[in-house]
Amino acid sequence: MMRKRKLRALFSVMLIMFLLVSLIGCGQKDKDDSESSGTSTKTESTFKAGTYTGVGKGNNGDIKVEVEVDDDSILAINVLEHNETKGLSDAAFDEIPNTVIEGQTLAVDTVSGATNSSNGLIEAITEALKAAGGDINELSKNKATNETAREDKEYTTDVVVIGAGGAGLAAAVSAHENGAKVIVLEKMPQPGGNTIISGAAYNAVDPVRQSKQGIEDSVDKHYTQTYEGGDMKGDPELVRTLVENAYPTLQWLEGLGMEFTDEVFTVLGGLWPRAHKPVKPLGTGYIETYMSYIEKSNDEIQVLVNTEAKELIVENDVVVGVKAEGKNGNVVVNAKSVVMAAGGFGANVDMRNEYNSLWPDLTNLKTTNHPGATGDGIAMGEQVEANLVGMEYIQLLPMGDPETGSLSGNIEQGVENRIFVNKDGNRFVDEGARRDVMTKALMEQSDQTMWVIVDKHSYPTGDTKNNFNESIDDLVAAGRAYKADTLEDLAKQIGVDSASFVKAVEGFNNAVDAGTDEFGRTLFDQKLDTAPFYAGARVPTVHHTMGGLQINTDAQVLNKEGQVIKGLYAAGEVTGGIHGTNRLGGNALADVNTFGRIAGQNAAIGK
Numbered sequence: 001m002m003r004k005r006k007l008r009a010l011f012s013v014m015l016i017m018f019l020l021v022s023l024i025g026c027g028q029k030d031k032d033d034s035e036s037s038g039t040s041t042k043t044e045s046t047f048k049a050g051t052y053t054g055v056g057k058g059n060n061g062d063i064k065v066e067v068e069v070d071d072d073s074i075l076a077i078n079v080l081e082h083n084e085t086k087g088l089s090d091a092a093f094d095e096i097p098n099t100v101i102e103g104q105t106l107a108v109d110t111v112s113g114a115t116n117s118s119n120g121l122i123e124a125i126t127e128a129l130k131a132a133g134g135d136i137n138e139l140s141k142n143k144a145t146n147e148t149a150r151e152d153k154e155y156t157t158d159v160v161v162i163g164a165g166g167a168g169l170a171a172a173v174s175a176h177e178n179g180a181k182v183i184v185l186e187k188m189p190q191p192g193g194n195t196i197i198s199g200a201a202y203n204a205v206d207p208v209r210q211s212k213q214g215i216e217d218s219v220d221k222h223y224t225q226t227y228e229g230g231d232m233k234g235d236p237e238l239v240r241t242l243v244e245n246a247y248p249t250l251q252w253l254e255g256l257g258m259e260f261t262d263e264v265f266t267v268l269g270g271l272w273p274r275a276h277k278p279v280k281p282l283g284t285g286y287i288e289t290y291m292s293y294i295e296k297s298n299d300e301i302q303v304l305v306n307t308e309a310k311e312l313i314v315e316n317d318v319v320v321g322v323k324a325e326g327k328n329g330n331v332v333v334n335a336k337s338v339v340m341a342a343g344g345f346g347a348n349v350d351m352r353n354e355y356n357s358l359w360p361d362l363t364n365l366k367t368t369n370h371p372g373a374t375g376d377g378i379a380m381g382e383q384v385e386a387n388l389v390g391m392e393y394i395q396l397l398p399m400g401d402p403e404t405g406s407l408s409g410n411i412e413q414g415v416e417n418r419i420f421v422n423k424d425g426n427r428f429v430d431e432g433a434r435r436d437v438m439t440k441a442l443m444e445q446s447d448q449t450m451w452v453i454v455d456k457h458s459y460p461t462g463d464t465k466n467n468f469n470e471s472i473d474d475l476v477a478a479g480r481a482y483k484a485d486t487l488e489d490l491a492k493q494i495g496v497d498s499a500s501f502v503k504a505v506e507g508f509n510n511a512v513d514a515g516t517d518e519f520g521r522t523l524f525d526q527k528l529d530t531a532p533f534y535a536g537a538r539v540p541t542v543h544h545t546m547g548g549l550q551i552n553t554d555a556q557v558l559n560k561e562g563q564v565i566k567g568l569y570a571a572g573e574v575t576g577g578i579h580g581t582n583r584l585g586g587n588a589l590a591d592v593n594t595f596g597r598i599a600g601q602n603a604a605i606g607k
């Protein structure tokens with residue numbers, strides 16, 4: 001045995017020596033040859049040195065880059081122009097050019113949560129490198145990269161927050177205002193979660209704006225609509241806390257620099273005109289507001305992105321920290337208290353099928369949610385015996401983009417001035433109804449597809465934008481919306497029966513005068529009578545998971561015996577028991593910010 005092994009080792013050494021000698025020999029030969037022939041040894045250059053531009057398609061149009069190369073390498077990448085929404089795509093613009101330059105490769109991953117911007121950027125860089133004479137096939141091959149050395153990290157702080165969406169960042173800021181040092185763990189490459197891609201409407205009874213618009217409202221009315229709109233399955237005390245604190249929290253946000261427009265409106269399924277519209281597109285205003293506070297906090301609040309919380313640390317029945325996984329190693333955060341704000345599970349098909357009781361099978365429905373909405377916070381809560389409530393209540397919207405399920409491309413600008421028609425050109429539901437009512441009605445229409453119809457009142461000019469930073473002209477140009485000067489022409493373009501369609505619009509216009517209609521609609525403003533007319537297709541989509549960790553009005557998490565789990569607070573979509581079976585449109589942002597703020601404060605003071 002021993003002898004055999006020795007012989008094998010000797011043979012291996014000889015083989016290596018032989019290979020080395022041959023290699024050196026070859027090298028020598030090449031050298032000699034080139035010297036004798038007098039030609040240069042320089043290999044063919046990879047690029048033609050210079051600066052080149054390229055264009056790719058992002059979410060909101062073209063992304064234009066300038067790439068500088070010398071003969072052998074990519075030296076610099078500058079983004080010259082883009083129309084992507086600030087906050088949504090920042091991580092792609094930060095990461096991708098660096099990764100391309102560092103690895104000298106086009107084989108780079110898209111940034112999770114910013115896929116379209118990433119692809120547009122990579123496309124633009126590719127085009128520029130092609131113009132530079134680069135071999136795109138070669139550049140696109142996966143190269144072995146130097147693995148960054150793994151390094152585990154341990155932190156100690158006052159409050160650790162899981163999730164950097166609206167609820168988590170509200171909690172972080174509020175905890176800091178109450179004297180705490182804070183670490184926020186965010187598993188995605190950038191903060192924002194579902195909050196940043198939401199329609200962003202914020203319901204609050206507003207004595208200033210509503211009275212200026214002559215809108216009658218009260219906290220009691222908001223309470224009743226919220227409680228009854230969820231079939232009285234929400235916890236009355238939590239609903240009360242929500243509606244009473246929605247306006248003070250909105251003022252708190254304004255104090256932090258958040259801007260809302262002067263007029264309130266009725267958001268889809270919001271039932272009443274009390275929705276506040278941020279000045280900035282989508283939910284970017286909330287995240288920017290919190291992040292700019294955090295940037296000024298002298299690192300007293302730190303947000304660790306690409307860091308996925310895995311497990312709560314419990315000592316003597318008190319939650320005292322979080323174990324997480326960073327990009328390059330494990331992360332442990334020890335703290336006096338933990339705020340769970342990891343959002344819902346709309347993007348987790350297994351979980352929604354496990355719990356769904358309101359809808360037919362949800363396997364094939366798309367979602368408005370970002371890919372990180374996978375219910376991790378619920379799983380972590382379960383590990384410490386948190387009670388789960390309302391898990392079976394999942395909200396669908398009738399407003400998904402047919403391709404992606406996202407809210408983008410939605411042309412409605414409020415409830416009052418638009419109707420829905422089915423593929424026959426007929427209206428089929430009260431378009432001011434609850435979200436579940438409208439979605440159920442849509443599911444009964446052929447192909448489960450409808451058209452949202454608006455007119456010039458919603459888009460006075462072609463560059464008027466929807467809530468998602470998209471102008472109507474761009475949507476039409478991209479084939480995501482249709483435009484016509486007559487109803488007949490619009491009907492033709494969208495392939496619905498013209499006579500039925502014209503009759504449906506006329507019926508609606510009569511209802512505006514009458515104040516009601518055959519579907520029981522009561523929310524009206526303008527008639528659909530002014531060209532141009534627009535149509536956009538929409539399908540059902542999974543939007544919000546209303547169930548989750550049970551909390552009390554102090555945002556403390558409760559266990560299955562109804563007792564407080566010490567050290568653990570929760571806020572936002574990860575919690576359950578507020579919205580019952582159906583959440584009113586505009587109540588999520590009110591909930592997320594209100595309970596985020598309460599959770600942060602109580603986590604800081606150790607209530």
Ligand code: ADP
Pocket residue numbers: 162163164165166167168185186187188191192193194195196307308309310341342343344372373374376377571572573574592
């Ligand atoms: P909410 O509206 O309740 O704030 P969001 O969806 O806006 O919910 O934010 C939740 C955030 O939590 C998202 O940014 C999501 O990526 C993050 N998140 C989810 N699971 C984890 C996890 N295991 N660790 C860290 N962050 C997480």
